[in-house]
Amino acid sequence: MARSASNRRIICTADGPSIWVGSGFYGAKPPRSTRTGATLDEDSDRLHVIVFANEKGGTGKSTTAVHVAIALAAKGARVACLDLDHRQRTLGRYLDNRAATIQRTGRNLVMPVYETHDGESLTRFNDLLGELSEKADFLVIDTPGRDDRFARIAVTNADTLVTPMNDSFVDFDLIGHVDPDTFKVTRPSFYSELIWETRKHRAKADGATIDWVVLRNRLQHIEARNMRRVSEAITQLSKRVGFRVIPGLSERVIYRELFPSGLTMLDRNDLGEMGLAHVAARQELREMLGGLQLPEPAHAPAI
Template identity: 60%
Template sequence: MVAVPARHRTHRIVFANEKGGTGKSTTAVHVAVALSYLGARVTMLDLDPRQRTSHRYMENRYNTMQRRGLHLPTPACEVFKGRSDSALNLKIEKLEKDCDFLVIDNPGRDDPLARCAVEQADTLVTPMNDSFVDFDLIGQVDPENFNVKKLSFFAELIWEARIKRSRATVSGERMQMDWIVVRNRTGHTEARNMARINKALTEMSKRVGFRVTPGLSERVIFRELFPSGLTLLDKGHLGDLGTSHLVARQELRTLVMALNLPEIVKSKPSLEPT
């Protein structure tokens, strides 16, 4: 993480992918809790009032803390139920008065409010599975040699959002948007397919300027933790952990560091193993 400037400004992290099943909400929740463990004030905004996966996760977490008498670092979380860009912008302005990081979890579909949120991102995170089904959201490849043929709709959307954002950057209102593609569930990817996707992502990243980082592998522990709202960082409350769980925790630490977020640490906390 990098040091923040003297003039503090809330950092907006938007998790966006128009395809479901990529681990978007799981990644968003774990990053938000990780930042809370680092001593930052974190608020989550769930933009899917129907599924509200992030909000349900936090509800489960609060219920577990109350039931067990625990106090765990936990972000605040709200569900946005407005219907206009202006209402969303007002909500963002209101929430960021009391937090260091605002984590926005977009719905897994094309949505006008999701587009608006993307334009507000300081850090844009797009989780994807290591498959060309998911890659198709970003770019289309030649079926014979797997070279990238053209940008897909979502990549074009981000490109336009970054152009709009550059005006605010020039005026000093916001920093330049950092777009990061997170490769989740790589553990089940066949080696040749992984190499092809890596080649396509490398080519695409040079065209549109995103960074690529490893994310969270496919592990049962993530699905098991949802009912309790606990995360891999809640050491001492998860019972006996196997080797795969410890590896998953290290994956999370690596991901948080790779996001290269501003360092807003309030006390002694650390994500390092104890």
Template identity: 65%
Template sequence: MAAHRIIFANEKGGSGKSTSAVHTAIALAVKGHRVTALDLDTRQRTFGRYLDNRVDYMKRAGATLPMPAYGTFNPADGFTIHERLDNLAAEADFLIVDTPGRDDDYVRAAIETADTLVTPINDSFVDLDLIGQVDPDNYKIKRPSFYAELVWDARKARAKSDGGTVDWVVLRNRLQHLEARNMRRVAAALSELSKRVGFRVIPGLSERVIYRELFPKGLTLLDLAAIGEDAGLAHVAARGELRELIAGLELPEQAGAPKQTQAA
């Protein structure tokens, strides 16, 4: 069975895209699925460096943690983006792809192969503008933006190539813990836009210091028990957010779940 491809993409940086992608990859590996991953950001490599840190931590600590096989796409290696994606997909139940915060041909090619496209956005009108322009007086959606058109084109290309569909999920990251008028307005605008351009909206990860603290060791919220760290209330709440995120993606349960792959 071909891997279910989950592409994390957003042309605007700072949306928590790589953090969400890493936690999704590890959450699926924890469940026993074979997971492969590809970082398309050849220069910054936030996703790849996160997993590099994880490998280094396991070596230092003598620990074994759930781990996807992963790599970074480099056109100079001689493989096309489709060859790289197909090779990784052939070895896994799930393929996770993290993309750079820009538009290029490789990102578009990856999106066109997506089974699930995840677009993390911060809970603000600044990020919402990526997918829909809002009227400044009544906060209603005036028109879809360029990114929504890009996804529309990708969906058409996918349908034409193999008849498949792309489930587009907008992930609301950095949600505030307290209800606010602006938060309600963003939610209303997203709901309206979702009906017009066809995406689902699910809650993502809050703004928590814990996510930044885990990066240097390559750890996730799911590793704390394995490494013997006590979980505080913030950790427990954050794990609940992650469980809700994974459930919201509505991913298929892959049969078999063979033993996990190792970093490559």
């Protein structure tokens, strides 16, 4: 079912109302629940927006976004990607490399449509949203590791908001502050307060709830006292602020090695013989995808 290009909705952001136009990005019906059990019908005109946002770089945000996008495409979903980081373009470059691999080798790899925003024009931003969401079931948006106007608008319009973070108090400081002696959470940080206000604006605008997921990325394989303290602090803050916590991707060399070819851990037929580390990486990826609790595409095959 095609989406009407005349659909328009005003969503309040931290900076005031922002209008996104085109492609039924905001339909008249309430957004679908992000929780387990929801399914995308073949004739559905719903778009599920997944935004990866963290104002700190180096958390594996783009790598995770690519793997989620490819996983959804492998399940038969129509996936579009938008890279808002016009400086680094990690998501865009990853998919550029994937497209080049397809052209060079003739491999039959699933491929989402994708664009990179210039970071300047609101008109171009709206146009890209309209173009990408026209025939998509999922729109995956990767944001810069810094405060950004367009990232704030994207977060406001997310169905699922994913904030990857490393297992350290340096990263935790983005979302909460702790007592230096007891390591108990003293208060949420500015970023948590921003997301809290953003979720309230969204609920007031269309009654939808943004499912905020904190993704513990780049977990070390050795359990340490500091990791336990970070884990306890995240759990404390999650109850206070209202986000879910799930394990993400471990620190593995394979993820960096895959970037030049644009391959992912899901492209097992193109990775050659897989060792135990690769098998473990695929399993943690499956667990992460399950933890995100995204709607299932119709007739989704196993990955």
